[in-house]
Amino acid sequence: MSLIQFSITPTTPRSSPSFSSSQAHPIAAAIAKDSFTNSSPKPSSRSSFSRSLKVFKRNDCAFTVRSSLDTVGPTATVGQVTEVNKDTFWPIVKSAGAKAVVLDMYTQWCGPCKVIAPKFQELSEKYLDVVFLKLDCNQENKPLAKELGIKVVPTFKILKDSKVVKEVTGAKYDDLVAAIEAVRSS
Secondary structure, three states, rough: OOOOOOEEEOOOOOOOOOEEOEEEEEHHHHHEEEEEEOOOOOOOHHHHHHHOOEEEEEEOEEEEEEEEHHOOOOOOOOOOEEEEEEOOOOHHHHHOOOOEEEEEEEOOOHHHHHHHHHHHHHHHHOOOOOOEEEEEOOOHHHHHHHOOOOOOOEEEEEEOOOEEEEHHHHHHHHHHHHHHHHHHHH
């Protein structure tokens, strides 16, 4: 049995939160229910299912409904650190949109990297509005590490709108927290 998750977001310029169909929000429940009752019988392919869940209107408000089946490509999980490589890094950063992205650039042999790794995980659990990634700067990922201008490990790059806006070099926890706070408040 597969679980399909829905993300319902206003398409009108309102500062309203996203709702999951598992929450007891009346608009979300009505839209999720309508998406099945108003669509054709069970679609046989992912693309036809995606097309059946687009824009719905309720009480002069338009909402876009997306299912978990709409997700294509690499993704990051909120509240966790996601391992990336040269192929998955930029797609995840671009999908983060306006969210801050913190990248831990480390190596397997680096002592300070091993010390700060659990603290980095704790930060990912604390700041749920930030995407946390880690990149092993091995031979395979050398082109990306070079593109990002890494000179020492660990290096933390903080990106917003796919651009590096802050950098912290070394296992400096307090500096990293301050940089994350600064980017989140900007």
